[in-house]
Amino acid sequence: MKEPTQFITNEKGERIAVIVSIEDYEEMIETIEDLLDIRAIDEARASGEVPIPLEQAMAENRRNRK
Numbered sequence: 001m002k003e004p005t006q007f008i009t010n011e012k013g014e015r016i017a018v019i020v021s022i023e024d025y026e027e028m029i030e031t032i033e034d035l036l037d038i039r040a041i042d043e044a045r046a047s048g049e050v051p052i053p054l055e056q057a058m059a060e061n062r063r064n065r066k
Contacts, residue, residue, distance in 0.1 A: 009019040020028070035038075052060075 003021060006019040007015040008019065010016050
């Protein structure tokens, strides 16, 4: 059975935070990360830039750091 949602309220009784289980928190973080990855892929595809191999990108990054 799922725990009831618990809220933290301020002195006016307004909900200002929510308490979630660690399992729910980790699931939400994973979902957000997945959605950010999808957004990054969509933006990369929409940019029209030509993709380069990973090895080439890593080599360019190493050169640029020097």
